[in-house]
Amino acid sequence: DIQMxxxxxxxxxxxxxxxxxxxxxxxxxxxxxxxYQQKPGKAPRILIYKASNLESGVPSRFSGSGSGxxxxxxxxxLQPDDFATYYCQHYNSYTLTWMFGQGTKVExx
Amino acid sequence: QLQLQESGxxxxxxxxxxxxxxxxxxxxxxxxxxxxxWIRQPPGKGLEWVGSVYYSGNTFYDPSLxxxxxxxxxxxxxxxxxxxxxxxxxDSAVYYCARHPISWAYFDYWGQxxxxxxxx
Numbered sequence: 001d002i003q004m005x006x007x008x009x010x011x012x013x014x015x016x017x018x019x020x021x022x023x024x025x026x027x028x029x030x031x032x033x034x035x036y037q038q039k040p041g042k043a044p045r046i047l048i049y050k051a052s053n054l055e056s057g058v059p060s061r062f063s064g065s066g067s068g069x070x071x072x073x074x075x076x077x078l079q080p081d082d083f084a085t086y087y088c089q090h091y092n093s094y095t096l097t098w099m100f101g102q103g104t105k106v107e108x109x
Numbered sequence: 110q111l112q113l114q115e116s117g118x119x120x121x122x123x124x125x126x127x128x129x130x131x132x133x134x135x136x137x138x139x140x141x142x143x144x145x146x147w148i149r150q151p152p153g154k155g156l157e158w159v160g161s162v163y164y165s166g167n168t169f170y171d172p173s174l175x176x177x178x179x180x181x182x183x184x185x186x187x188x189x190x191x192x193x194x195x196x197x198x199x200d201s202a203v204y205y206c207a208r209h210p211i212s213w214a215y216f217d218y219w220g221q222x223x224x225x226x227x228x229x
Contacts, residue, residue: 034216043221049213049214087156095172098209
């Protein structure tokens with residue numbers, strides 16, 4: 001089974017900061033990685049799919065990069081609306097299963 | 110505008126079967142471009158994929174839940190459903206239904222979620 005590790009689990013930052021969240025997998029997953037934002041009491045919202053593709057309507061301050069086993073979500077300039085929990089999600093095309101990372105809570109510093 | 114809406118009992122007794130339905134509006138569940146899935150989130154914890162179904166009835170399940178999970182579609186009602194048997198307290202969670210494009214492997218539209226508590 002492919003293991004997925006998301007870090008950090010919590011991140012304290014200020015408005016305007018550049019923020020980076022990492023997701024690592026135990027085996028190469030090519031580009032099959034997505035990133036979501038979730039606010040309390042709400043369903044997750046897709047931000048990035050296939051590692052680096054920005055979903056329509058998502059602000060351009062969000063970007064994704066990486067391939068193989070290491071992926072990053074970057075928020076170029078943190079805005080008040082961005083304080084939330086972020087999840088990575090992987091699709092295993094061999095076992096036809098989907099898996100989420102443990103989550104990163106972005107808090108106000 | 111695509112909408113997904115979960116429905117079902119909010120309280121289930123231990124050892125019984127959890128049953129939820131997702132009603133899809135604004136798109137046909139018979140589309141060949143999408144899977145339809147269930148994801149759950151225990152209170153205060155992370156997201157866990159439960160399983161997904163294709164309109165033809167093909168299913169995919171999380172290996173740790175596979176023995177207890179059944180997901181099926183009702184194309185006449187534009188719905189898909191989840192059954193999870195022999196539930197315990199650890200199955201208490203918000204259950205979301207979601208659509209995911211076959212070509213891109215991510216979940217693009219989600220329901221609002223429904224809280225299911227397992228308790229006697």
